Amino acid sequence: MMSTPAQCPCGSAAPYEMCCGMYHNNPGTAPTAEALMRSRYSAFALNKFDYIAATQKLDSDPEQTTDAIEDSNGTTxxxxxxxxxxxxxxxxxxxxxxxxxxxxxxxxxxxxxxxxSLFKKDKGTWYYIAGEHEVQGNTPHVVPQESRIGRNDPCSCGSGKKFKKCCG
Structure with a gap:
């Protein structure tokens, strides 16, 4: 399991616990479609696949399981x-x-x-319902300036290894 990051992965510059962490701890509470989208991105970044499953009602695959989500996203x-x-x-x-x-x-x-991404509110709760996407491979690796990590710093993924031996 990954450790909790100090800064939210969604790019808001807010502390995780005051941003997407609030929604991860209380699924169904994101007040807007954008807040839900950001919290879903952070959940993917932190491997919180239960949260992904709980916040979607897919038109194309309404029975998608947490395991299926992890299988297709666990190494990203x-x-x-x-x-x-x-x-x-x-x-x-x-x-x-x-x-x-x-x-x-x-x-x-x-x-x-x-x-x-398309979102729909059902009984006061926002859900991801569908999306049209395109994937480009071999794009330049972009790391936000504020989160640049030194080679010998601990890796941000929470593995406990040095950055150069893990994600670097």
Whole structure:
């Protein structure tokens, strides 16, 4: 299990416990579609696959399990999130769209996922319901300036190893 990061992986610059950590500890409480999208990205980054399963009602695969989510995402290290567009999805809305790009690393390969995610509010709770995405492989590895890690620093993934021997 990964250790809890000090800074939230969603890129908000807020402490994790005051940002996506609040939603991870209380699924179903994200007040907007964007907050849910950011918290889902952070959950992917921290391997909190139970949270991913709890916050989606997929049109295409309504019975998707936590194990299936982990099988397809367990080896991916998410490194940077950029929100590019938000349509609706506010506290008084019933639907919303959040477009984003997310950089990732899998083994020695890097890439970027670009997606337009659709969200729907059901009985006061936001859910991810569908998304149109494109994946680009071998993109430049982008690490936010504020989270640059020295080669001999502990790895940010929580493994306890030096960065150069783990994700570096």
């Amino acid at each position: 290290k998410w490194t940077k999130l950029t929100i590019t567009e938000v349509q609706d999805g506010g506290e008084k809305d019933k639907t919303g769209l959040v477009a984003f790009s997310a950089h990732f690393k899998e083994g020695k390969n890097t890439g970027k996922l670009t997606e337009r």
